[in-house]
Amino acid sequence: MKYISTRGQAPALGFEDVLLTGLASDGGLYVPEYWPQFTLEEIATWRGLSYAELAEKIITPFVGEAIPQNDLRQILHDTYQGFDHSAVAPLTQLDSNQWVLELFHGPTLAFKDFALQLLGRLLDYLLARRSEKAVIVGATSGDTGSAAIEGCRHCDNVDIFILHPHQRVSEVQRRQMTTVVADNVHNLAVQGNFDDCQAMVKACFQQQDFLQSKARLVAVNSINWARIMAQVVYYFYAALAVGAPQRSVAFSVPTGNFGDIYAGYVARNMGLPISQLLVATNRNDILHRFMANNQYSKEDLSPTLSPSMDIMVSSNFERLLFDMYGRDGAAIDQLMTSFQQQGTLTVDSWRWELTRQLFDSCSVTDEETCQTIGDAYRNCQYKLDPHSAIGVRAAMTCQRDQQIPMITLATAHPVKFPEAVVRAGLSSPELPDSMADLYEREERYTVIENELADVQSYVAKYARPLN
Structure with missing residues (x-):
């Protein structure tokens, strides 16, 4: 596996050099030269694997021969052994077809x-x-x-x-x-x-x-490709748990830097049947404005109850643009240079409409975030952190097909953001x-x-x- 820059001028690198390099020398981000492919039949055989075992299946094509298989297997085992839940990324059901993927047990x-x-x-x-x-x-x-x-x-x-x-x-x-x-x-x-x-x-x-x-x-x-690679795994893990690949799944992802939801996009490109990826943002909504109106533009940053998403410019968005433009590095270089100078960009309408076949978006206010935290506790006795609450709110608002399982990525434990939990009328979470x-x-x-x-x-x- 070789990796190429989104701006087309940096040399292609192997996994080891990409891991140790991060940002490409031409200012772009590294992505795989091609997407590894898994058939539905192959994905179905992975049901029942442990998280570390599944990670090995998905990560091996990206690593190639850079790390011997036995060493990679041991590294993955050691990585996820330190999580405090034996499932590593357990699912919790909120209602008939709404789920929360708990990603806070590390x-x-x-x-x-x-x-x-x-x-x-x-x-x-x-x-x-x-x-x-x-x-x-x-x-x-x-x-x-x-x-x-x-x-x-x-x-x-x-x-x-x-x-x-x-x-x-x-x-x-x-x-x-x-x-x-x-x-x-x-x-x-x-x-x-x-x-x-x-x-x-x-x-x-x-x-x-x-x-x-x-x-x-x-x-x-998350400009480092290894970050994205690792996050791809839990999309497969969650989807398998609710019936994939025999059925499609949808994901709602609270995101500011676009890295976490981009990992879902990668999973779909690898063969996982994902019907909808929902970009959930707070009022710092540059991603929502692009997905809703084809307008990616800087605005003043506003502090919110979900500070991990208080981001004006989404670093990983360039990786999606690269695919939107047919992997034309020169076009992306020109596009990003223009954005840096002018603070705004739009794409050809047909490219945007094609992207919208997979992506939806939703912007959630602090008031709506607190309401969702309170509702989840009253209805399910489940405490959400404010970022996860934004994902749940978006999922309940924008789910395209009620028959397809919608999985919200719960990105943090509520104890990390007690202000929002207390403002929702609940007791402060305990450490x-x-x-x-x-x-x-x-x-x-x-x-x-x-x-x-x-x-x-x-x-x-x-x-x-x-x-």
Whole structure:
């Protein structure tokens, strides 16, 4: 398997190099040269496999010969053994044909554990084989940071620097990052918003000379293909549990950066019968405005009760555009350059209409989010976090076919966002036993100006040498 850039100018790379590169040298994102294909008959034989066993089936074609099969099998086993539910990603039924896929049973109680627990192990494995060290510079709107830190805290060959918007993540999210005291973990609280953090991370990858060849720079955000690859698995897992591939399934996905729902798009391209992918957003709704009106444009960022989705520009959307334009890298390069200059883009109407055959979208207000949290508890005795509630609200509003199971991705445990739960009229969720002392733990982080030079200087100062 080779990987190509969405902008068409960077060299094609194998899995190992893509994992260790992140953003392509031409500013694009790496995607597989082709989509691995599974028949319905083959998918049907996977029913009953454990999560790790299923992950091996789906991930192996993307990895190819980069990692021996026995080693990959062990890495996957170790990755998901640390989750606190034996099913890893259990399904809960809300009503006759509405389901919630619980993706919060990992060590940081968010869906990003599925990819980042795996990514940390893959990085450490490959770096050890190459006798190298690496530096991760990542941005987070809340959950990516803690999941990345938890995935890399024990890595011998990785230093990790996570940028989060100062005072714009929940207290639980912040403390999950800043209470990890390890020599290779560095938390930077940037005096700006998430998009500022994300822009600086991208700039670091485009201007890596600030490290003066001191270390290899590796992406941990969802621009790294391995993140998407890992998330594809739970679409297959959930679909099999409700009767696929003998029947179609639909998914509602709370998303800001488009990575999680793009993984569903990949699963469909690989042969999983998905009839509808529903983009669920809060009032920072750039994705909804595109799906509803063919208008992808920047607007002012608004703080909400679902801060992990408070994103103005969706990094992974470029990967979908690449397929929309027939994998024409030059066209995407021109399109994204224009977007960077003008802050808006539209696509040819026929391309947009073709995309809408699969995708729908919904924007949900804070008031509607709280109402949905309250309704779910009154009707099912089930507490939703605000992001998952947005997905449920969208599912109940926009489900095309009531006969097709609709699965909402529950992306976080409600304890991470108690403000929304309390505002919905419910008691504040309790921390699980593993985090019972979270508010008493010592925090360690550095508040830093919203300046690229300051961030690069800090990383260069504290990163360990390459070898």
